[in-house]
Amino acid sequence: MNNPIRTSDGELLSVKLKKAESNKRNIAFLLVMPLLLFILVAYILPISQMLQRSVDNTQMNSLLSETYKVIQDWNGEELPPEEVTKVFYNELKYLAENKLHGKIAVRLNYEKGGFSSLIKKTVRKLDSFDENENILDQFIKVHKRWADIDYWLALKRATVPYHFRKYLASFDMIQDFDGSIKRLEEKKRINVTLWLRTIFVALGVTFCCFLLAYPIAYLLSVLPTRYSNILMICVLLPFWTSLLVRTSSWMVLLQTQGVLNDILVSLNLVSDDNRLELMYNMTGTFIAMTQILLPFMVLPLFSVMKTIQPSLMKAATSMGSTPFNAFRKIYFPLTYPGISAGSILVFVLAIGYYITPALVGGSKGTLISNRIAYHMQSTLDWSYATAMATILLVAVLIVYYIYNKVVGIDNMRLG
Amino acid sequence: MTEVKQDFVKFEQVDKSYDGEFLVVKGLDLDIAQGEFLTLLGPSGSGKTTTLMMLAGFETPTNGEIYLDGNPISNIPPYKRGIGMVFQNYALFPHLSVYENLAFPLKVRKTPEEIINEKIKQTLAMVSLSDFSNRMPAQLSGGQQQRVAVARSLVFDPQLVLMDEPLGALDKNLRESMQYELKHIHESLGVTVVYVTHDQSEALTMSNRIAVFNDGYIQQLSNPNDLYETPVNSFVAEFIGENNTITGTVKEISGNRAKVEADTGETVIANPIAVSSVGEKTKMSLRPERVSINPSDLENKFEATVKEIIYHGDHTRVRVNILNDDQFILKIPNSNDEIKLNVEDKVQLGWSGHDCRALDF
Numbered sequence: 001m002n003n004p005i006r007t008s009d010g011e012l013l014s015v016k017l018k019k020a021e022s023n024k025r026n027i028a029f030l031l032v033m034p035l036l037l038f039i040l041v042a043y044i045l046p047i048s049q050m051l052q053r054s055v056d057n058t059q060m061n062s063l064l065s066e067t068y069k070v071i072q073d074w075n076g077e078e079l080p081p082e083e084v085t086k087v088f089y090n091e092l093k094y095l096a097e098n099k100l101h102g103k104i105a106v107r108l109n110y111e112k113g114g115f116s117s118l119i120k121k122t123v124r125k126l127d128s129f130d131e132n133e134n135i136l137d138q139f140i141k142v143h144k145r146w147a148d149i150d151y152w153l154a155l156k157r158a159t160v161p162y163h164f165r166k167y168l169a170s171f172d173m174i175q176d177f178d179g180s181i182k183r184l185e186e187k188k189r190i191n192v193t194l195w196l197r198t199i200f201v202a203l204g205v206t207f208c209c210f211l212l213a214y215p216i217a218y219l220l221s222v223l224p225t226r227y228s229n230i231l232m233i234c235v236l237l238p239f240w241t242s243l244l245v246r247t248s249s250w251m252v253l254l255q256t257q258g259v260l261n262d263i264l265v266s267l268n269l270v271s272d273d274n275r276l277e278l279m280y281n282m283t284g285t286f287i288a289m290t291q292i293l294l295p296f297m298v299l300p301l302f303s304v305m306k307t308i309q310p311s312l313m314k315a316a317t318s319m320g321s322t323p324f325n326a327f328r329k330i331y332f333p334l335t336y337p338g339i340s341a342g343s344i345l346v347f348v349l350a351i352g353y354y355i356t357p358a359l360v361g362g363s364k365g366t367l368i369s370n371r372i373a374y375h376m377q378s379t380l381d382w383s384y385a386t387a388m389a390t391i392l393l394v395a396v397l398i399v400y401y402i403y404n405k406v407v408g409i410d411n412m413r414l415g
Numbered sequence: 416m417t418e419v420k421q422d423f424v425k426f427e428q429v430d431k432s433y434d435g436e437f438l439v440v441k442g443l444d445l446d447i448a449q450g451e452f453l454t455l456l457g458p459s460g461s462g463k464t465t466t467l468m469m470l471a472g473f474e475t476p477t478n479g480e481i482y483l484d485g486n487p488i489s490n491i492p493p494y495k496r497g498i499g500m501v502f503q504n505y506a507l508f509p510h511l512s513v514y515e516n517l518a519f520p521l522k523v524r525k526t527p528e529e530i531i532n533e534k535i536k537q538t539l540a541m542v543s544l545s546d547f548s549n550r551m552p553a554q555l556s557g558g559q560q561q562r563v564a565v566a567r568s569l570v571f572d573p574q575l576v577l578m579d580e581p582l583g584a585l586d587k588n589l590r591e592s593m594q595y596e597l598k599h600i601h602e603s604l605g606v607t608v609v610y611v612t613h614d615q616s617e618a619l620t621m622s623n624r625i626a627v628f629n630d631g632y633i634q635q636l637s638n639p640n641d642l643y644e645t646p647v648n649s650f651v652a653e654f655i656g657e658n659n660t661i662t663g664t665v666k667e668i669s670g671n672r673a674k675v676e677a678d679t680g681e682t683v684i685a686n687p688i689a690v691s692s693v694g695e696k697t698k699m700s701l702r703p704e705r706v707s708i709n710p711s712d713l714e715n716k717f718e719a720t721v722k723e724i725i726y727h728g729d730h731t732r733v734r735v736n737i738l739n740d741d742q743f744i745l746k747i748p749n750s751n752d753e754i755k756l757n758v759e760d761k762v763q764l765g766w767s768g769h770d771c772r773a774l775d776f
């Protein structure tokens with residue numbers, strides 16, 4: 001009864017089918033091969049590099065590798081025992097001889113203020129140490145800070161190969177010596193504000209884009225082709241202009257002496273000595289980003305609306321529904337795939353937007369991406385920058401995840 | 416019994432133009448009785464949909480007035496007209512289940528939940544889809560979607576239902592069975608139906624009356640039988656059913672008999688329907704089944720040559736050359752097995768003068 005089906009030449013059908021399919025599969029694989037390689041080289045490798053760099057402390061770890069090995073066993077409750085201080089002394093001496101102690105001084109100073117001068121002072125006195133005497137006592141004699149257990153704890157923490165302090169710092173937090181995590185003092189907090197502002201701007205821009213794009217997309221979908229083509233070109237025009245040019249033209253429009261203010265003044269809507277501050281604040285960032293990201297909302301909406309049959313609205317109306325209700329109950333729900341696709345696109349682009357907030361945002365309108373760039377270019381603290389970039393990446397992935405749960409990624413219509 | 420309203424729907428001198436240059440519907444006068452199944456039949460572009468849309472309220476007449484149950488409706492928006500509609504592409508709401516689709520018109524009317532449930536159950540049973548209420552439209556076949564669309568147009572008990580080529584997208588067998596189903600639903604509910612189609616056999620099967628549209632005019636308005644048997648002009652004769660045409664010139668008219676000289680010179684006796692004077696050009700229309708082979712006592716008798724024989728199961732179609740026209744068709748029922756024909760046989764054909772209708776040219 002349960003005989004497996006065979007083809008006419010006696011082979012098992014399932015085997016034969018697999019053979020036939022495997023050829024197809026191989027061709028398909030060859031076709032995507034270049035893309036896979038490209039993604040690997042241009043995407044996966046850099047991102048894993050970035051992830052690694054954000055937690056990387058191997059330089060410090062290798063400079064003080066012997067110290068790291070012994071100091072990890074120290075319990076940290078009282079000053080370290082002689083074998084620890086002795087190893088540290090030896091390594092410090094070696095570094096000093098090779099003029100490498102400056103590096104650890106800077107790094108240790110991050111961990112605990114005053115460490116840099118402590119190292120420098122100690123290095124100067126290293127020659128006078130007697131290796132047969134108690135090393136810790138001699139350290140304390142050079143500088144009494146060595147008697148403060150916090151410095152030794154800082155040393156212990158600074159020598160681990162991997163750490164998460166940049167992630168904490170990205171949220172204005174720091175790990176205390178007893179291991180507890182606490183917030184930075186009030187005036188040093190900056191990142192959390194930026195994160196919140198970034199999310200606020202991204203959400204706001206997404207919403208504004210939605211409000212502006214919906215009617216445009218609708219018009220595009222119902223106009224006869226010859227008109228809708230012209231309108232479509234208007235919508236796409238920004239794509240053909242350099243981002244920098246568009247942002248700069250917004251600067252021309254928005255400045256205090258700019259076109260927009262001039263018009264408002266000449267219409268007597270605003271007095272001349274009371275011109276609106278439209279730039280170098282959130283308003284500027286908001287307006288410019290909304291305009292620049294608008295097409296990303298229009299296109300998915302348009303492609304969804306194009307497929308909605310006009311007869312659906314007629315059917316709803318003929319059944320007694322007012323045009324407004326027909327829109328609310330029938331048309332609008334049918335555009336959800338477009339709304340969600342457009343929203344996620346705009347949101348994800350907005351959350352990492354860089355040039356526009358950098359140029360028109362001023363100090364009150366910069367976003368987290370500007371902070372990342374700042375650490376990349378000015379402070380050169382790449383691990384800080386990559387930690388923040390990683391957080392941004394994770395945030396975007398979370399948004400995708402939620403989107404997939406709520407809407408389903410296969411409901412996305414991008415065009 | 417209350418008297419049936421003969422003018423439940425009334426079109427009065429309705430014109431419609433979309434572009435201000437060309438009239439799509441011209442001076443339309445049409446009365447539709449309550450409970451009637453009236454079909455608008457005509458070729459594509461003849462203004463049927465436009466007429467229907469004016470009645471539904473999605474297009475406004477350029478001139479004239481439409482009355483529904485005695486009241487002018489020009490100023491009533493579509494959602495207040497209470498007219499059910501079935502669209503050619505079904506227009507089911509793709510994001511709503513069958514149940515929700517049917518509940519839509521009831522919810523709009525704020526019908527209580529229990530009554531909604533009851534009505535939907537009844538209506539789905541009527542179209543034999545009782546088990547499908549939780550399906551989404553995309554999970555249904557074309558015929559099932561079509562029945563949901565019909566159910567949805569009927570579920571809120573409208574007095575008038577409009578259907579615009581509702582069966583156009585179905586295959587032939589399904590279309591035929593749906594025709595009967597729709598006809599039975601109409602009979603059991605007594606609702607007034609205005610039905611649009613370009614398929615004449617569909618119109619003949621289903622309708623009480625048929626309005627044949629062409630060029631924005633109603634060419635003929637009558638019941639299916641009269642339409643087929645007694646077409647009043649050559650457009651209708653050619654559009655409805657199969658038809659043989661003989662062209663000629665009227666030589667003599669007396670009462671319901673005319674002598675017409677065919678273009679080939681022979682004299683044909685015909686029934687003057689749309690001709691009134693001697694010398695007029697005419698197209699004579701003759702149904703294929705009205706022609707007999709080797710007749711004994713008919714007024715018109717001519718010799719013909721068999722050109723083609725096509726077997727059709729219940730009948731055989733024979734194409735012959737007669738009066739110099741080789742597209743002349745006759746139908747022979749297959750029960751009649753005395754007649755054996757072969758291609759290039761010469762046969763005598765005949766028909767009565769009454770069946771040969773002299774129409775406009």
Ligand SMILES: Nc1ncnc2c1ncn2[C@@H]1O[C@H](COP(=O)(O)OP(=O)(O)O)[C@@H](O)[C@H]1O
Pocket residue numbers: 433434439457458459460461462463464465466
């Ligand atoms: N919305 C419209 N705008 C302009 N012309 C139209 C419109 N709808 C129909 N027409 C024209 O009106 C004529 C009749 O169309 P229609 O009523 O749809 O015919 P039917 O339904 O009999 O095929 C056609 O020539 C068509 O091109």
Ligand SMILES: [Mg+2]
Pocket residue numbers: 463464465
């Ligand atoms: Mg039509």
